Amino acid sequence: MKYFIIPVCLLIILSACSKKKAPGDETPNPHPFPTGIPLQSARGATIGPAVTAVIGAGGGTLSSADGRITLIIPAGAVTTAQTFSIQPVENTLRPGYTPVAPSFRLLPENGEFAKPVTVKIKYDPEKLTSGVEDGLRMAYQSASGHWKPALASLDKAAHTLTAQVLHFCDVTFYEQFELFVDKNELGKGEKANLAVGVIGDITDSEDLLVNFQSAVLEQMYGQTGKYYMDIGGHYITRVKGWKLVKGGGVLTPKRNLFQWEANAEYTAPDEITRIDTAIVEVTLEGLKDIPDPSAPGGKRKLGTLIIRKEIRLVPDGYIQLRVNGKDHLFTQSLTAQVHEGLIGIGGNFNHGEMGIGINVGSSRTGTFSCENPLANNGKAQITWAYRKGDVPVFASSMYCVEEGGSGVPKHSAGTLKLTKVGALGEFVEGEFSGTIYEQRSGSEACDFDQKQVAIRFRLRRTL
Secondary structure, three states: OOOOOOOOOOOOOOOOOOOOOOOOOOOOOOOOOOOEOOOOOOOOOOOOOOHHHHHEOOEEEEEOOOOEEEEOOOOOOOOOOEEEEEEEEEOOOOOOOOOOEEEEEEEEOOOOOOEEEEEEOOOOHHOEEEEOOHHHHEEOOOOOEEEEOOOOOEEEOEEEEEEEOOOOOOEEEEOOEEEEEEEOOOOOOOOOEEEEEEEOOOOOOOOOOOOHHHHHHHHHOOOEEEEOOOOOOOOOOOOEEEEEEEOOOOEEEEEEEEEEEEEEEEOOOOOOOEEEEEEEEEEOOOOEEOOOOOOOEEOOOEEEEEEEEEEEEEOOEEEEEEOOEEEEOOOOEEEEEEEEEEEEEEEEOOOOOOEEEEOOOOOOOEEEEEEEOOOOEEEEEEEEEEEOOOEEEEEEEEEEEEEOEEEEEOOOOOOEEEEEEEEOOOOEEEEEEEEEEOOOOOOOOOOOEEEEEEEEEEOOOOO
């Protein structure tokens, strides 16, 4: 098969009076832990259309377009008809976690209700850190820009968090306890750092984000802006049982700033021949209760949490194509070339049984719509070809429609994202999600079948 390739914050909240040692640790904690200043976050930018409804004194219900959040306005909450809105916005409590925990702006913001309005947020347990569902909480952003915990009830059967409010603001949910990892995907021999973290303030000031010296963060972790603190004795009594459940490689427990063995380093296996998953597990014991009106005594008793984190293991280079629920892994004849404002990526599957080409009119990371790629025009095109028996089949992000007796070229509405464009010998990484158009066998007209595909790639740059 031949195909053409264009040449081409960790914000640590620390207590000044914390002198506890980790269980069994006889080494004094060398770090002073001053309390930080509550952090004011910017209001999240809008990321989707608002849903609105006019609701009067009789009450009513309003849900977001995706069904993730519902408002239940009881009779008597307002005396006259008002316009209620739900507006999806960026998550400034957890930047980068928007797909998992979106934020919503509830309007009217300045209104006061005579009766509490029910806010119900639905979460997807499959997208949470495994094991943390019992630690889910709701948060709201105050008028001053501070994120604070909201008193909310957890319903694990319905996968919802529910709160009663008397006025509106921005709301989201968060995992109070989480196993963080700095790299979700590793190649052979690469390393990832894991840390048991908590969203919250050890001084119980009800501020979820507290500022701290960025120099310390950079020295200890090499970066700033991670929105969790290292876990210590204020929230738990013991961290134990670091375990590599699946995937091979080496897991090495390490101590955090509180001198608890709550961090770890994972090293991927020396050989990875297929896309696989490593699963790391850790156990937290004696966890602090969470306020929850639906729990006995108004407290959600956690006791013990077993938290798992998945890390994707990938070959040294690959293109993965998922179509019709089936994955095809291209690992042969791989090439990633960057030249004069163009990137060309290609590979073969099963000794030429299938080939794929990805061309981008850029030499930098970014998000690109589909069109004919030219030097630095910011467009991308995907093409793949295979055989059905003896018949060659071609599919592309470009297709045509009949207009006025002739074929007019059109392009997929899907987008390609380049997340890394390394130097020569380093990786070019990215993904595509959208529709690919496969020309029907024997047809010479604009006659295509639509295929929903997902593509991920990670190849060493060869030019």
